[in-house]
Amino acid sequence: MKLGFIGCGVISIAHVEGLEELKRKGLETFELSAVCDIQHERAEQFASAVAKRLGKRPAVYTDYRVMVEKEQLDAVSVLINHDLHHTVAEDCFAAGVHVQMQKPLAISPSFGWKMIADAKKFNKVITLSEPSVLGAENVAMVKAIKDGVIGSISLILDYATVTLNRGFFAGTPWRHMKGQAGAGWINDHGVHRTHFFTEINGSIDEVFAYTEIFEKELSNGYVSIKPTGEDTAVTVFKYTNGGLGNWMCATSTHGEKTGGAWIYGSKGCLRPGQHVTLADGKKILLPELIERYAPGIVEHPFAHSYVELWEAITESKLPISSAERGLEALGVVFAALESATIGKPVRVQDILSGEKHAYEDTVLEEMKIV
Ligand SMILES: NC(=O)c1ccc[n+]([C@@H]2O[C@H](COP(=O)([O-])OP(=O)(O)OC[C@H]3O[C@@H](n4cnc5c(N)ncnc54)[C@H](O)[C@@H]3O)[C@@H](O)[C@H]2O)c1
Structure with a gap:
């Protein structure tokens, strides 16, 4: 074709x-x-x-x-x-x-x-x-969790900060403007994470978040912008099945970046991209998980x-990786953005049904003027 x-x-x-x-x-x-x-x-x-x-x-x-x-x-x-x-x-x-x-x-x-x-x-x-749910490694991690390798999930921690030194992520100014990107890094990067979270443990019910734009001007030396997309987001969430999560992402940090996720279950911990550590200290490395759970899947997402x-x-x-699953992941991001806008926890379902849209309205407004 x-x-x-x-x-x-x-x-x-x-x-x-x-x-x-x-x-x-x-x-x-x-x-x-x-x-x-x-x-x-x-x-x-x-x-x-x-x-x-x-x-x-x-x-x-x-x-x-x-x-x-x-x-x-x-x-x-x-x-x-x-x-x-x-x-x-x-x-x-x-x-x-x-x-x-x-x-x-x-x-x-x-x-x-x-x-x-x-x-x-x-x-x-x-x-x-x-890509967060595609390729042998990601498919194997999701299947291993669904197979109960680390038991039932109680807590997900996910932290990502990058040091842009007031420049542009990936050299692209549009990523920092909500009228072109939908939000700041919490959408561009965050949707990878919410897609992965919901793939491994089902739907997220409710989200509470604070967001900020700490850097008021970004520049690469010849283009300067005043960003309208959030550069910092601190979020907590609750799964429909009762699990809890703490998820942060920021492009506003300086000096040192952070990166990593920990998926905790009743029998152990999965470090995405790394290994599983069981309660008795035994480690299962990713190649073993791939052999067991994703033998026929191509490597590259x-x-x-x-x-x-x-x-x-x-x-x-x-x-x-269906459009419907992508929409759900986007719904979690917009629940966080809505929560930060109205100062209350927000149910993902209320975003997906269109009942709550205070943040989305600001995106639509900016799309008219970009
Ligand atoms: N890991 C990932 O899955 C991943 C990583 C980066 C980007 N992305 C996604 O890929 C998309 C592109 O991101 P990018 O980083 O390559 O952006 P980019 O800005 O580097 O590239 C976008 C290109 O589209 C071109 N373009 C804009 N309007 C066009 C039009 N009407 N017709 C034809 N070309 C047009 C631009 O000139 C530019 O070359 C975004 O949705 C982004 O979120 C995904």
Whole structure:
């Protein structure tokens, strides 16, 4: 099947690595036949990088509507800023093309619902490329937890801070503006975490959060912005099954970064990406978990995302990383943002049902003026 990329920025080359892994393993996969970016030079350079890795240079476009019309694509991967996810998806569905979307599914929950409805309306597939639940390592960790390796989960701790020195995350100013990113890092990075949390232990019922914008101006020396997205978020949450969580992320910290998650259960602790430690001190390393729980799954999360897209199109198989799960993850992030806005705990269900939307309203407001 013929695949196109819309957006040739920071993350796009990692997707080519995913396609490369599938090719190397002799697995059936898409041919990346066209790429598009509004920055022509960027798209040309990216096409050359694709040619080196995959052996064939894709056609280059600067308008994705022209690309999908001319190239007779089966599917596209959408790799652009969050405010454009829903309009690009709708245009692609309408042109008869299946869509793989990057996280977050949409800039805000109401647009996430729209995308799912649009896919149904045009009878097209939508999958989400959410690496935190894809690839052998992540699939093995989730299955091990569901199999009871660490018992029933009581507590999740997840901390991530980065030191940007008042610069831009990944060199991209748009990530700090809520009208383009949906929020600050709590959405861009946070949705990876909430997707993983809910994958391993089911739905989160209620969230309470404080958020701040500590850095009032960010600059890379020639572009300066006044960020509207939160740079610091401190959150607590309660699972439907009773487990508790403490989750923090910040791009405002200086000097030292932090990173790590601890999943505590009645029999032990899982350190994502590292190992399990059982109550008697015995360690189970990830390769053992992969052998036991994910033997047939490709390693690279993005390689896996294209396996999921392929199987969703050819076999109507429900992907692990579905749009619906992505919407739930986005709902948890927006519950935190809502809570910080109104100063009260917020139920995720009230965000997903649209009953509470004070924070989302501020995003929609800014989208009109960006
Ligand atoms: N680990 C991950 O899963 C991961 C990591 C990084 C980014 N992402 C996601 O991938 C998406 C892209 O992020 P990025 O870091 O590559 O951003 P980026 O800003 O580096 O790249 C986006 C590209 O899209 C192009 N673009 C903008 N509007 C366009 C349009 N209308 N048509 C065609 N091209 C257009 C821009 O010129 C830019 O080159 C976001 O949704 C982001 O959250 C996911």
